[in-house]
Amino acid sequence: MEQSEATLRVDAVTKSFGDFCAVDGLSFNVRPGRIFGFLGPNGAGKTTTIRxxxxITVPDTGTIELFGRRINGMTQDHIGYLPEERGLYKKTKVVDQLRYFAALKNVSRKEADKRIDRWLDRMQLSEWKNKKTTDLSKGMQQKVQFISTVLHDPDLLILDEPFSGFDPVNVEFMIGVLSEFRESNKTVIFSTHLMETAERLCHDxxxxxxxxxxxxxxxxxxxxxxGRNRIAIRVEGGSTLPAEFPGVVSVTEKADEQILDLKADADPQELLKQLVAAGAKVTKFEYxxxxxxxxxxxQIGGTK
Amino acid sequence: MRKFLAIVKHEYRKVVLKWSFLIGTLLFPLLGAGFAVVPAVIFSIKGEPVRIVIVDREGKLGPRIRSNLSPEKIAEKQAEALKNTSFEPTAAPKSANSLESVTAGFVFVPYDAKGKPDDEVRAELNSMAAEKEIDAYLMVPSQMGGKFEFRSRKAGDFAANAMLEDAVNDAVRSEKLTEANITENTLRHINEKADIETKAIDEHGREKNSDALLAASFIIGLMIYLSLTIYGQVILGAVVEEKETRIAEILFSSARPFELMLGKLVGVGLAGLTQLGIWITSLALLVGFLMLQVDLAPFLAGAPHITPLMVFYFLLFFLLGYFLFASIFALIGSMVTTVQEGGQFAFPPIMLMLIGFYFSFAVIRDPSSPLSFWVSIAPFWAPITMPVRILAETPPFWQIGLSILINAVAICGMVWLCARVYRVGMLMYGKRATLPEVWKWIREA
Known part of the structure; x- marks a missing residue:
């Protein structure tokens, strides 16, 4: 991948708060049209990097470039940011909030109104347009927050822990929207500590x-x-079998199957042959x- | 710039479109109108003239009473009553509408009582009243010291009744005086009160009415103090809301914190100006309305002369005070985590304002003292004390200019300080910042 093609380039960025170094010489690139998973345990520096x-904050050292330009007030208008902790004005009408957030991203009033109607319709929130935040359910508020993130049609969408507190229907809906974004060659960065979600959505x-x-x-x-040599097997008539085979490092018992970790150079085919030869009835054998x-x-457990 | 305007507009709308703003803005003029205009309007609805029969067998008191009830006499008494009322701004509309002005007057119905006994006269007049030919009758006793009999269909018309009573008393008194060979004029001369007129003299040697000045200065000081407190709290609430709901994070990813903070100060400040503007306009309309109702000239002559330049100064000093205190409140808002916590921290600036308000009394008492000079150029206090001083006794322009300059510099300092705390504080969730932490943000930001 050529460097110049990257949407976002983070280069040797360091940020400290007093004696505490939150981000330490971090470099990475994010490519266009990809969903980029930004993973790490709590306190790893994800939010600091996103900010x-x-x-919102400035690195102590290092540079951040968006579309080949150093970040500044202008690049902010191309980013849609949904923070982890997010909120809305409590006593302001939905439409007024959205108009304000759009205006802050330099979207004209006319264009903003058009997009607000389209998005509210899509989120099935049209009848809530003139209601105040306090009248909305939590799920609806989340939808409104999401709309405010995408109203200015950003080229880069940054979602910090987007699915925390979302109900499953909203999660599916958002995943659909994210896919659309990717299809129109836009870039999505999302940070999460939920590995299952990341595994399902992320390209990088x-x-x-x-x-x-x-x-x-x-x-x-x-x-x-x-990649490790890990095999899941289910064998009828002989659960004590595998450990005796050469090349097996460890066995983990699960409810109705066993997970075998083999030596790096061990051949799973050999194991299968041996099992069959030993008279076991193999109903599952999976890499x-x-x-x-x-x-x-x-990784994280090891460095702790 | 476009973003800045969007922020100003948003903050302005947020304050102005609230019910509390509408109520607060309308309540003040409405209360003023309630106290001044409504009684005036009600009393200006004049009743029908009272058709009255005066039965006077002796022919002595009757003509006197009649002349006392004539329109000319009534007008004369009214003017006299007005003159004797000492100036009190709040009492002005009431005394101007004293009872004499609200009755349509009396129409005397001729009736011949000659040769009829009292009982027959009563019976006849009663039946005339019952048939609504007359409204009332007065029977004058044949001897001095006897009982007057007043019968009226409209016994509730207290204004007419009071006037009649006055007329009868006056008639009896002048009759007695005539008997004692004393004229009405001699008596009035004897009864005249010593007239003490208290007026301040301004630097041009012109006279000013000190009572009116005191009241007007107090009102101006109070108005600025109250507006500063109210709008300071509005700012505090708005900042804490954005911090509490984490909207700040979204805002900071869209515009510069300095832009956001200044936009907030300007937007809410414009809302405050709107309110003050409505108040000043309605006050002017109120005075105008009262002038149409009654002749206010005698009162206005004593009232302090407020020039458009003064109004401009008031608004200017309100703005100076507003930006000074609003930036303190914004700073507090970005330090704390909840509105309640902010309320506790709001105590020092409110105290500072209150001291300024108290100083304004010292300024009213002696506007040219060294103390008045210092407090009217000191930052934080000048916005309250200088307008009071301008009204009480306009200081030389260099002092006003100095005061504006010092406070403008103080605003720059406060806004700068506030911007630094705001930038960091708005993203610090969870716990209230300690003062050493805030100091660190200021140095490091």
Missing amino acids: MIVG ILLINKGRKVVAGSLREVKESY VEPTLNDIFIE
Whole structure:
């Protein structure tokens, strides 16, 4: 991937608060048309990094470029940012809030009104247009917040823990919108500590811990680089069998199957042959990819 | 700039479109109107003239009473009553509408009582009243010291009744005086009160009415103090709301914190100006209305002379005070986590304002003292004390200019300080910032 094609380039960025170094020499690129998962445990520096990207805070050292330009007030208008902790004005009408947020992103009033109607209609919130926030349910408020993030048709969408507190219907809906974004060659960054979600949505991931990069790359590459010899088997008539086989490092018992970790150079085919030869009736024999969760625990757990 | 205007507009609308603003804005003029205009309007609805029969067998008191009830005499008494009322701004509309002006007067119905006994006269007059030919009758006793008999269909018309009573008393008194060989004029001369007139003299040697001045200065000081308190709290509430709901994070990702803070100060400040403007306009309309109703000239002659330049100064000093205190309130708002917590921290600036308000009394008492000079150029106090001083005794322009300059510099300092705390504080959730922390933000930001 050529560097110039990146939507966002973060280069050796460091940010400290007093003695505490929240982000430490972090570098990464985000490519257009991709969903980028920004992963890490709580306190890893995700929000601090995002705040620097959206221009809320300034890095101590290092540079951040968006579309090849250093971030400034102008680049802010191209970013849609949904913070982790988010809210709305309590006593302001939905439409007035949305108009205000759109105006702050330099969207003209006429264009804003058109988009507000379209989005409210899409979110099935049209009849709530002139209601105050306090009249809305939590799920509706989340939808309104999301609308405020995309009203100015941003080229880069940054969502910080977007699904925390969302009900499953809203989550599915948002995932649909994110896919549309990607299809129109826009870029989505979302930070989460939910590995299942990340695994499902992301093309690229960046795992950070204590302000430093731990793992980065496309989901495929990352998984392959962490590829281990792990097999799930279900055998009828003989659960004590596997440990006796050569090449098996450990066995984890699950409800109705066993997870075998093999030596790196062990051949699973050999294991299967041996099992069959030993008279076991194999009903399941499957190669198991490492999940992001495994990688997360392995990496973060190890550095703690 | 477009974003800045959007922020100003948003903040302005947020304040002005609230019910509390509407009520607060309308309540003040409405109360004023209620106290001044409504009684005036009600009393200006004059009743029908009272058709009255005066039965006077002796022929002595009757003509006197009649002449006392004539329109000319009534007007004369009214003018006299007005003159004797000492000036009190609040009492002005009431005394101007004293009872004499509200009755349509009396029409004397001729009736011949000669040769009829009292009982027959009563019976005849009663039946005339019952048939609504007359409204009332008065029977004058044949001897001095006897009982007057007044019978009226409209016994509730207290204005007419009071006038009649006055007329009868006056008639009896002048009759007695005539008997004692004393004229009405001699008596009036004897009864005249010593007239003490209290007036201040301004620097041009012109006289001013000190009572009116005191009242007007007090009202101006109070108005500015109250507006500053109210709009300071509005700012505090607005800042805390954005922090509490985490909207600040979205805002900061869209516009510069300084722009946001200044936009908020300007927007809410314009709302305050709107309210003050409505108040001043309605006050002017009120005075205009009263002038149409009654002749206010005798009162206005004593009232302080308020020039358009003074009004401009008041608004200017209101704005200076507003920006000074609003930036303090914004600073507090970005330090705390809830409105309640903000309320506790609002105590010092409110105290500061209150001291300024108290100083304005010292200024009213002696506008040219060194104390008045210092407090009217001191930052934080000048916005309250200087307008009072301008009204009481306009100081030389260099002092007003100095005061504006010092306070403008103070505003720049406060806004700068506030912007630094605001930037960091608005994103600090969870706990209230301590003063050392705030100091650190100011130094590091």
